[in-house]
Amino acid sequence: xxxxxxxxxxxxxxxxxxxxxxxxxxxxxxxxxxxxxxxxxxxxxxxxxxxxxxxxxxxxxxxxxxxxxxxxxxxxxxxxxxxxxxxxxxxxxxxxxxxxxxxxxxxxxxxxxxxxxxxxxxxxxxxxxxxxxxxxxxxxxxxxxxxxxxxxxxxxxxxxxxxxxxxxxxxxxxxxxxxxxxxxxxxxxxxxxxxxxxxxxxxxxxxxxxxxxxxxxxxxxxxxxxxxxxxxxxxxxxxxxxxxxxxxxxxxxxxxxxxxxxxxx
Amino acid sequence: xxxxxxxxxxxxxxxxxxxxxxxxxxxxxxxxxxxxxxxxxxxxxxxxxxxxxxxxxxxxxxxxxxxxxxxxxxxxxxxxxxxxxxxxxxxxxxxxxxxxxxxxxxxxxxxxxxxxxxxxxxxxxxxxxxxxxxxxxxxxxxxxxxxxxxxxxxxxxxxxxxxxxxxxxxxxxxxxxxxxxxxxxxxxxxxxxxxxxxxxxxxxxxxxxxxxxxxxxxxxxxxxxxxxxxxxxxxxxxxxxxxxxxxxxxxxxxxxxxxxxxxxxxxxxxxxxxxxxxxxxxxxxxxxxxxxxxxxxxxxxxxxxxxxxxxxxxxxxxxxxxxxxxxxxxxxxxxxxxxxxxxxxxxxxxxxxxxxxxxxxxxxxxxxxxxxxxxxxxxxxxxxxxxxxxxxxxxxxxxxxxxxxxxxxxxxxxxxxxxxxxxxxxxxxxxxxxxxxxxxxxxxxxxxxxxxxxxxxxxxxxxxxxxxxxxxxxxxxxxxxxxxxxxxxxxxxxxxxxxxxxxxxxxxxxxxxxxxxxxxxxxxxxxxxxxxxxxxxxxxxxxxxxxxxxxxxxxxxxxxxxxxxxxxxxxxxxxxxxxxxxxxx
Numbered sequence: 099x100x101x102x103x104x105x106x107x108x109x110x111x112x113x114x115x116x117x118x119x120x121x122x123x124x125x126x127x128x129x130x131x132x133x134x135x136x137x138x139x140x141x142x143x144x145x146x147x148x149x150x151x152x153x154x155x156x157x158x159x160x161x162x163x164x165x166x167x168x169x170x171x172x173x174x175x176x177x178x179x180x181x182x183x184x185x186x187x188x189x190x191x192x193x194x195x196x197x198x199x200x201x202x203x204x205x206x207x208x209x210x211x212x213x214x215x216x217x218x219x220x221x222x223x224x225x226x227x228x229x230x231x232x233x234x235x236x237x238x239x240x241x242x243x244x245x246x247x248x249x250x251x252x253x254x255x256x257x258x259x260x261x262x263x264x265x266x267x268x269x270x271x272x273x274x275x276x277x278x279x280x281x282x283x284x285x286x287x288x289x290x291x292x293x294x295x296x297x298x299x300x301x302x303x304x305x306x307x308x309x310x311x312x313x314x315x316x317x318x319x320x321x322x323x324x325x326x327x328x329x330x331x332x333x334x335x336x337x338x339x340x341x342x343x344x345x346x347x348x349x350x351x352x353x354x355x356x357x358x359x360x361x362x363x
Numbered sequence: 364x365x366x367x368x369x370x371x372x373x374x375x376x377x378x379x380x381x382x383x384x385x386x387x388x389x390x391x392x393x394x395x396x397x398x399x400x401x402x403x404x405x406x407x408x409x410x411x412x413x414x415x416x417x418x419x420x421x422x423x424x425x426x427x428x429x430x431x432x433x434x435x436x437x438x439x440x441x442x443x444x445x446x447x448x449x450x451x452x453x454x455x456x457x458x459x460x461x462x463x464x465x466x467x468x469x470x471x472x473x474x475x476x477x478x479x480x481x482x483x484x485x486x487x488x489x490x491x492x493x494x495x496x497x498x499x500x501x502x503x504x505x506x507x508x509x510x511x512x513x514x515x516x517x518x519x520x521x522x523x524x525x526x527x528x529x530x531x532x533x534x535x536x537x538x539x540x541x542x543x544x545x546x547x548x549x550x551x552x553x554x555x556x557x558x559x560x561x562x563x564x565x566x567x568x569x570x571x572x573x574x575x576x577x578x579x580x581x582x583x584x585x586x587x588x589x590x591x592x593x594x595x596x597x598x599x600x601x602x603x604x605x606x607x608x609x610x611x612x613x614x615x616x617x618x619x620x621x622x623x624x625x626x627x628x629x630x631x632x633x634x635x636x637x638x639x640x641x642x643x644x645x646x647x648x649x650x651x652x653x654x655x656x657x658x659x660x661x662x663x664x665x666x667x668x669x670x671x672x673x674x675x676x677x678x679x680x681x682x683x684x685x686x687x688x689x690x691x692x693x694x695x696x697x698x699x700x701x702x703x704x705x706x707x708x709x710x711x712x713x714x715x716x717x718x719x720x721x722x723x724x725x726x727x728x729x730x731x732x733x734x735x736x737x738x739x740x741x742x743x744x745x746x747x748x749x750x751x752x753x754x755x756x757x758x759x760x761x762x763x764x765x766x767x768x769x770x771x772x773x774x775x776x777x778x779x780x781x782x783x784x785x786x787x788x789x790x791x792x793x794x795x796x797x798x799x800x801x802x803x804x805x806x807x808x809x810x811x812x813x814x815x816x817x818x819x820x821x822x823x824x825x826x827x828x829x830x831x832x833x834x835x836x837x838x839x840x841x842x843x844x845x846x847x848x849x850x851x852x853x854x855x856x857x858x859x860x861x862x863x864x865x866x867x868x869x870x871x872x873x874x875x876x877x878x879x880x881x882x883x884x885x886x887x888x889x890x891x892x893x894x895x896x897x898x899x900x901x902x903x904x905x906x907x908x909x910x911x912x913x914x915x916x917x918x919x920x921x922x923x924x925x926x927x928x929x930x931x932x933x934x935x936x937x938x939x940x941x942x943x944x945x946x947x948x
Binding site for chain 1: 384412
């Protein structure tokens, strides 16, 4: 019986003299959408890569489905669907070839997978790109194909690193809906983003990361209590918890001064 | 699923996908500013992705097979002339050792010359990043990278393995009508295989190491500090210089080879050849193998003992060297699949760049932009430098008296000048194609086309005349050098005229591209008249130049002056110096 899908405990990862992840801890429970929220360069993508076993830990422990990414990477990858921020999928393929390829590697049932694929392509209005070269697709359409490829094997855990980047409003809404359905069916999602509205909208619990450290973890209510800002939106909570509220005010005041002094136009 | 579930056969199959992606990746990189055009082409015709690699494979195989003539001819030679009292074994050993070693040396040169531009695709991390996120173990991904590389060099590897042994069989058996003993044949083929395997492994490993270096340069495009720029430009220049030297070496091999096989033409004394043989046979690559093989073909009892010992020791060292380089190459192939090292590099270089906006005159700003784009792409730098390097190489070969047929310096000058016209048009394509890429996001800027064109002139007018002058100055030892120099200087303005005419015609005829806008004249009226005027000027220059040169060089200069003035007038008509030539595209 698996209690937590992912357990990250006191994880440290350094690159040279930069501590990208610095004593990070959190757990992801079954059936929840867990948000990793932080500014650019906070350590979100590094954390995701550590969970996937693509990077090695310097200290701490990570277990995924009670398995270690360093030794059981194959078993973990079989149960994970990963969507990267920059579409990593092969650009020399058509989506048709991509889905054939990933389904073959994951050894999926062709009939079931075809039915699922048709549903996803239709939902994301991507059927017309099915036999076009991926390299020639727009950023958003590439992202749609990547999302579909990550969903076809019905993974127990979806790891999504800024998955909505480049998607139009309608497709973004559909992807969010897919994630919610996935969670309702017992699957878990790690949703890494720097967009506060998306995290607030989609995630059940959020871990706010800043400079590789977990600043706070909890539901929206728990976070607002921690920030001592009842009823506040995530932006205010985030700025307060990451102690950036004062510096933001200072920056805004400087910008106003600069604009009032007149530019060079 | 366990790690053992993927067999090598399955992984080899999967490597086909990775190979296609790698080739696609390297072609996309090489397309540089023509990326949009490239994508449109492959979007319509996907098979074209693999075509380049097939052509390269065939080209490498062809060159290796052609140059196998070197050992074949030398073995034939040894067999034919052995027994002729005038030809000593020392000379035979020198000819055989030298030409087989030359052949072994040409192998990596050909491999690197023709393979590296597409090898870097499957030696970059990009194709392995996605595959690492799929259910493959690290060991599997590492194997996939090895198989991908094998797919890239399969034809070359087969040819490398087989060419020398087959060549040796032909070379030693043909003159004797297959009368040579089986045991003798086996010994020769055995030694040949040992030398050849060591050499092939060494060559392919070297290609991996150099290809990875090149791939790293292309991966580091995002790095934009002074040092990264320096390394990038330096690497591209080294590659281009290498291609120049390699073509020079190939040219030399073709032209000088017949001399080597001519028994009457012993260009060094037998005594010197003996010393050279003894020294070279100890050098592991490429000489030891060449000398060992030749010694066996001649007969080990007939060659000095020191050469036999030296070439044996040298070959053993060569095998050791090949193993060492192979291990390093394997490590490199493993490193490619690690995501860690790339991340590490980009994270540790966290330096703060001083923030400063520098405002230049628009012409200079365009020049800086063009220069930045040219130095960032191998294709662009090739467009700019190759038309200059090729004639200089030929001029150098001529200056060093490397041509068999002496055609005289006027023919040389004619060659350089005709190449100057070709180079000019090549560079025009280069400097205008900068504008066709999506990278040059100038379409939202208020472009002053006059400035844009003016910025391109220095590239056009500095590179070709420089090439012509260097090529001519290399002939300083030739008779009538001063006359030739004067004649060349008089012809230089004609190159400017041809360059300007070519640039204007390109803008007038192909200013608007199907894929993207780019340079178009401001005043588009009377286009036909402008085209005809330019063609008339070029014709007048061509006819008038010959005529005026017969009268005197000063008259040719006057004619060139008139043509230049007329072209400047056309330039001002096409790109007027008024404020209304500001436009947004």
